[in-house]
Amino acid sequence: MxxxxxxxxxxxxxxxxxxxxxxxxxxIKRLLKELGKPQDKVKxxxxxxxxxxxxxxxxxxxxxxxxxxKTGLFVSPYVYRFNERIQLNGEDISDHDLVNTAxxxxxxxxxIKRQDPDFSxxxxxxxxxLAFVYFAQEKCDYAVIEVGIGGxxxxxxxIMPEISIITTIGLDHEQIIGPTIQDIAREKSGxxxxxxxxxxxxxxxxxxxxxxxxxxxxxxxxxxxxQDFTVQVNQQIIYQTRQTKxxxxxxxxxxxxxxxxxxxxxxxxxxxxxxxxxxxxxxQTTIPGRYYVLQKQPLIVLDxxxxxxxxxxLLNVIxxxxxxxxxxxxVLITMMKDKDxxxxxxxFNSADEVLLTSLNYPRVAKKxxxxxxxxxxxxxxxxxxxxxxxxxxKMTSNDILLVTGSFYLVSAVLNWKGxxxxx
Numbered sequence: 001m002x003x004x005x006x007x008x009x010x011x012x013x014x015x016x017x018x019x020x021x022x023x024x025x026x027x028i029k030r031l032l033k034e035l036g037k038p039q040d041k042v043k044x045x046x047x048x049x050x051x052x053x054x055x056x057x058x059x060x061x062x063x064x065x066x067x068x069x070k071t072g073l074f075v076s077p078y079v080y081r082f083n084e085r086i087q088l089n090g091e092d093i094s095d096h097d098l099v100n101t102a103x104x105x106x107x108x109x110x111x112i113k114r115q116d117p118d119f120s121x122x123x124x125x126x127x128x129x130l131a132f133v134y135f136a137q138e139k140c141d142y143a144v145i146e147v148g149i150g151g152x153x154x155x156x157x158x159i160m161p162e163i164s165i166i167t168t169i170g171l172d173h174e175q176i177i178g179p180t181i182q183d184i185a186r187e188k189s190g191x192x193x194x195x196x197x198x199x200x201x202x203x204x205x206x207x208x209x210x211x212x213x214x215x216x217x218x219x220x221x222x223x224x225x226x227q228d229f230t231v232q233v234n235q236q237i238i239y240q241t242r243q244t245k246x247x248x249x250x251x252x253x254x255x256x257x258x259x260x261x262x263x264x265x266x267x268x269x270x271x272x273x274x275x276x277x278x279x280x281x282x283x284q285t286t287i288p289g290r291y292y293v294l295q296k297q298p299l300i301v302l303d304x305x306x307x308x309x310x311x312x313x314l315l316n317v318i319x320x321x322x323x324x325x326x327x328x329x330x331v332l333i334t335m336m337k338d339k340d341x342x343x344x345x346x347x348f349n350s351a352d353e354v355l356l357t358s359l360n361y362p363r364v365a366k367k368x369x370x371x372x373x374x375x376x377x378x379x380x381x382x383x384x385x386x387x388x389x390x391x392x393x394k395m396t397s398n399d400i401l402l403v404t405g406s407f408y409l410v411s412a413v414l415n416w417k418g419x420x421x422x423x
Contacts, residue, residue: 013082016120016121016123028121028128028158038137041136042136044162047167049166049168056165059262061144063262063281064144067273072134077304080411093134131145147191151188151189161193165198167261193220195219229260231256235250237249239259239263246278252317291317294403298399299321299325300402302410304407305404330402335406342373345373345374345377355378355380
């Protein structure tokens, strides 16, 4: 089979299964070996974490680019289009390069299948192979690699990175890598490699020993937020080590953690950027689908928060904003069926007007997938566009509309409304 356009590639990817019967790396390793081990031809930084891994990836990639490094970035999910998943120096992979790279991967896959007809790939393995082949072809200096889920068994965990990063650990994907937060920490610690530094972000104290024990076993130097570097949020974000003090434009507290982790990791690479260049690179970084301001008056914010930890952090910021503006908070939300639905909805204030919605996507919750208590508490509008419009029409200038619960919903609204909504 030979692909002729990008849409064919994307449709083929989504026709593949999502899971193997056994959760190991044998399939992706065999494919990459057939492709000449492209993952070993580029220096990498590996990033995991329950939240913040995407933001940290973007900040770090921008710092590397600013330092004159040819920089690859592999992230998920995408907000506008699939090509965002694989970037080079801040630009999405072109349709032309996507097709060419897919044909290289497909040829290797078909060669293996001729020897072993039962061999197969899942969607994410194919995407990982696309990224590594593309970055190797482009002769990247560095590639920033965000895991899909977890760490040890994640399909990206086939690299010997220059640095490993664990942003934070909380409850998410418990059915796959849980059920406890300790299980999740052990899974994420799997990206720690022998004698390679590991940067730890805002990690809960109760699982910190798990990560530190793994680092000790691997003789991996540890750099921890709050111990080896600090970050404070006041009128600015202030990052400090014993030798360095940097100031960044104000962003939510959780973004400050991600910025600090990215800056610390970058400093370990000994690339030359002065303080002003580092501050500029961070301030210029935009994170798709994370605290995206669609409209300022009245305020409309889009954020893909989809688990307890991320939603708690987001609502802390949004509720403070609503109080400051003396306005009302409207929320348009849908979530995946497999998330902690009840616990997330317990985070809203009684005064918040929450409207449940849905999307035409198999994993997205429909009305009856929400817990009975949530269905009783909140109205449901199956069409997100109708729901968005209804809430927007109720707003006064002081109010806030938050679209959240899923990157799929954020993506749908952004692609419907465009990058800014002047109306």
